Amino acid sequence: MTVGTTRTGRAVGRAAVTAAVLALAGAALLFVLKPLSIQLPAGGRDESWIAVLGEAAARSARWGVDITFTYGPASELVTRYFTEGYLLRAVPVLCGLALVHTFALALLARGAVKGLRHGAWLVPLALAADAAALATQLALDIDAFVYALVLALLLLDLARAPKDRAAAATVLSGAALLGAIAVAKTSFGVAALGVFILADVRAVLARRRVPALLPACLAGALACFLGHGQSLVDLPAYLDLQGQQASGYGEAMYLASDGVELGAFLLGAAALVAVSGLGGSPGRGGRVAAALGTAFLSLVGLKAGFVRADTHTQIAWSLLGQGGLIVAVGLVLPRSRLGAAALGTGALAVLWVAGPLFLLAATGRDASLAHLPDVYTGMRGQLAAELDAVGRFARSPSAFAARARSDKAAAWAAAAAARPMPPLSGTVDMLPSEQSAVLANGLDYRPRPSFQEYPTYTAGLIAANAAFYAGPNAPDWVIFGMGELDDRYPAAMEGALWPELLRRYEPRTRVGPWVALRRRADPLADPLSPPVAVETVLGRPAALPFTGPVFARMTVRPTPLGRVAAVLFRPPALTLRVTLANGDRQDYRFVPAMAAGGFLLSPLLTDADGFADLALGHAEDTGGADVTAVAVEGAPWARFFYQPSVSVELRRVTVPAAAPSAASAPLVEDLARALPWRRLVRAIGRAGQLDGDRLTALPPTALTIPVAGARRLRLKFGISDAAWTDGATKGVCFAVAASPGAVPIWRRCLDPAAVVADRGQQSEDVDLPPGLAAVTAETSCREDCAWGWSYWGGIVPEN
Template sequence: MSQLDGQPGMYMRLIWVFACTLFFVGAVLLYVPFYPGMPLNALDPSWALGMSYVTDNALSIGRDVVFTFGPLSNVYTQFYSANYDAAYVLIALYVVLSFFVGVYSLFFYRMQALPMLFGGLVILLFGFPKDAFLMLIPVLTTLGLISAELDGEGVSKKKLALFLFCVPVIGVLPIVKLSFVAICAFCIFINFVVLVYKSNYVLAVLSAVIPFFVCILAWVGFGQGIDGFVGYFINSLPIVTGYTEAMNTYNGLIFPIIFMVGALVLLWGLWKNRSVGGLFAFAIIVVCSAYLFLTFKAGFVRDDGHAMMSGLALIMAALVTGPFMQASKRLGTIVVPFLAGGIVLGANTTMDPMQLLSQAFSRLNSAVSGISTRIADPTKFEREYKEILVRLSESAKLPRLAGTTDIYSHGQTILLASGSKWNPRPVFQSYSAYTPALLRMNADHLKGESAPDNLVFAIEPIDGRLPTLEDGLSWPFIFTMYAPASMVDNRVVLLRESDRLPILTPIGDVSARMEEAFQIPTFDGQVYITLSIRPNVLGRIISTLFKPSYLIARVKFSDGQTNEYRIISGMTQTPFLISPLVESSRDFMSLYAGADLLDGKRVVEVMVRPQKGLGLGWRQDFEVKFYGFETERKSHVLQLLGLSLPSRTVEPQPGQCTGVIDRINGALAKPETAYVKEVLSVQGWNTVSTDGFPEKTETVILLTSGSDVLEAEAVIYERPDLADHFKVPSMARAGYSAVIDVRGLSGHYKLGLGLRQNGKLIRCPQFSNEVEIRNQVASQ
């Protein structure tokens, strides 16, 4: 780093001004939503839109909604807000100014242009992961206080002004994102201690009090009741504390180790080569350690690109702590963390200079466009927001429902686009309800007077999770209190019809061990279980410092087929459905017609194991409890599923087909004979060729016994995965599903497929599965 002592010339001043301008402009382009984000039908945009809706409509955050974001979430998400758009822009601008002022306060005394220039380039090119920069702001307040010692000024008026300008942002950040509260609270404490040590008692009190009052003022100013303030921090805490196990992914240890090496070298250098007194050096090391640890956890727990923020944090930490090391010794200490951070960063994002410049110019263009739009056409964003919702509503085809509605497991965007009045459960995206307390909050929401009149339900597990885990405790309530009215694409629309509470009947319990299978008891209806899996002492330490190994459940079906799914220990401590195993929205709706419709997906055995090689953190023994649940059969559900009666037909002509029979009564189709009774369910895809699904074409199910040929109708079951795989949009319509009433049949049949085109029926010759229908009927 360059250090310009004495009176710098005009040339050096220009470099300093240019570096500061680049830094400031880069931060403004990145963090100020001049052109706000608009609705998008995807997982993260759905919660971002949901939180914006919650704030705009004054729902109580911490009571009505429990999430890791507060009423200022739009400062982070940069989403458009119908009520607070201009306010979010101003707050984001203040946050950016605080960030800039915090860094500026470290270098302005000697006009060190190089770190400002380098920091500006890092922000402009790589700064999209906001957490690394937002979490740095509280740290900068502490560094700014201590830098007064470096400059030999004590707390000068200029330093005092810069410090006081940044202090209020410490109160803003916790209600932007709850996970910021740890670094904010820690830095408030360190600032207080440093100022008391300097005998500046008034400023010490102000440094602690101002953030608290700013936090409350912003909370109330954005429509939240003061009575919900404490609830936001307490009720949302399980989401933060449960995050490590629930959301972790594992991609190896090489980059976490590289990060730790860089961080340890930096912290060692701050102590060994310190240019301030021992107490102040210790304070710097403490706050930097906290910052690096929190960004390490944030980046490497979910190792799917989040590690980019860890790399950026390491680079920025080395950058802002440089002035606190002796100039003659700092180079080696700073180079190592810079390289380590660069390696982590480069492994998680593009390093192509042209692409990075293109992204920077794109942000510049968006900001300029947003500023000009706000001046020339202030209502454009409101119109664009409404137009996008209309388009999303048309594409999703979800009807506007009377009364209030909630949507599972996510998809808030399409619900709000439909015009239905949203009545969210507290943890409104099911993958985040990963502790018993959170699961109970959501289940209790269905029992109260404020329960939604309608539900829109889809099976949408993340990270390969067991599908029935997500809001699994709520399923018996849904089955008892709500009934299907229709199915829109892969979503079941349910209407409330009862206030009766579900009854789960204990049907046994067993003691189990890791990597040893336990049996699922036989029960005619649905079987729910709980698992008392807990980490041991080592596991708690590992989880605190890094992340635990995740758990795998291997389930064995009655036909011998096995599948593996990820499970979350907290989600298994309340009852969840294990048999028959539901893996799709159609499976879920089928249970309303009776569990026997999914007989092929009966689970007979389960084995739980930790991720290979990292299982030392779990207790080996755990208890399993079983519960039986029966729900009233809804006969109309068979009609919703497309129930058809088989009819005799002439032998079809052979023809050309391409497709597959995926499942028979919920089980994977296999060469062995499938045994069914009363209802035959078949799913898969079928078409003439993979060039597309022709118009006026229908898939039919063929049952052949001797010379008798029966045909039954199949309905189109949208398969967007086929369209993506074959790159042909019409292939989405090649999916089919059939539910056939076979109560009038008995005996051995060959199950096949046919296609009806323009009234002509052809047989697909490659399909000939064996089916045994076991009904007590007289031979025809």
């Protein structure tokens, strides 16, 4: 009877473990990797890079030569962007990662409970806890899952017996798969290589095995690189530019973090490192390796989450939670069930409570427990969609693929309808990060290597783009627009390309809010004069020695500490402060490599029209405010990270005025019609707020408009569509008064959310009383100023 009961208990225990293994593998696929939730084309900045990378990989573009980004040729493993090869290439790798994760956790748990009374029942409990952890990742990216898997493989390698074949196979296959996914995203490779080097060094010093994890990881990466149509010949160039992307990220892409959130994460990470060291595997270097590996991955999570501290911080919190659960199972459970339970409960609390509360705060919502369910509201629909996709794929993979093709074609059609473009004959590049529109309209897209403007932030990336435009493969057409991200100086994004664009391209036609430039048969002379050197220091303004258009190169060099900070996290922020001719000062983010590459400093241009006027030789008509002085500012401690000297090189920009080609005549006429409004905007010192022909006027604003001799004002005004389609605007009131606070001469309130007629740009002609020298154009809030995205499209005095 006793034997029968024991056999029955063991059978039930094995069944429970099997069920838990299957459940965890399913959780990894359904909640995290989601291989069948395919990405389709769409408009937008992020959607554009996803589409460009997916289509480039499908067409065997050469990474490091033709294209570069923070993601590599296997980006589909992360983005799940659908191409003809996606199901065959990506789905097996993602399923393999799910299985490796599951077996690594199961084997860690098996080893941890060995010898413990009733220990076998703890294995399914540990796996169930991990499945609960993965359930929190349904709406998040896979970054934390990948980093946590690296940690799990490290702990399994440190704990496994030399003859444990299952553990050895799991660790080696996991290393190879992590090498493969490193070809999808550079930071995955950094995490895997750092930890596997540590594991191999420890194994050699402890005389446990030959170094195998690093070779397995490199082999997996090479196989994936070649399997995605790449060549060994391009590997050095690929590694160089990927390294450029990684090295410049912290300095260029930061968003300041909340001090409380950052401090809380650092405390949690320090505690986890301490637990890893104290509970690490005994023997030669086991505890040290566990602590170092946990610390290194925490540093990777810190940089991934808190350099750009918006919703990216969820990567760090997810890693802390998943890593805490892995440490609880692999290191703490063999020594203390109670300790493992406490750490595991804390890890789940980080994932289910702490992380989501910080997410609520980052997205401007009420970060209280009462609103915690808001984070999980959409999960049911996402899970249902993935389950539906799994069911359709299981029933007929061919039908699944056919529907994906059809959905992709429909998505391209919708993107083209949303952003139509003329049929430009020849090759096309696009400076603004809206490349999906080019692809959707069937144009012959031939991008520069660093194809979006905002991540072109190191000397190597800037040089690669400059070489492309100076070479034989430069495009026939360039769709030009000004980039907008993180308060950077508008002309600094791809600013180094402007002299070449002014020399080699002619503005031809409007394309939505942008201008299409056509390559000239005969380039113009170099528009830049010989340089004038100006030396200054951090915090001290440097006056511009001449007026008119000025191209600048500004060099600020890091100290040794600054270089270390850029690698480990990020150096402190620097600010570019410009003084305008009217005395106003405006601050922008200063990205050292972009400033050193060069940019148009004066006038302060903010739109494609201003560039077009400059390129046509009408520098006086650009609408931009003249800059008279410039300074690089920083916090007091910035001097420890940057050398105090600032080298400034200034050049006049001269583009000769010439008769435009017949094809450019309509654009020239359009620019001329808008000139009075642009000159007025420049005169009142508001050129920095121009967005195309729209002058941003978020309420409350009051603009002084000179009207001497005018009998009427011709007004154009409105509220941006996104304020009522994506937001919840309560409306804005527009008015013209003889002076601030006076009874309005004219007033109109718009409420586009409720009144259809108030949508889009409005027009009014307002008669003025005689004898006025100036009037005030005002915007004010109707109820509250949230989503009050108002603008003036024109305020033109007429006689």
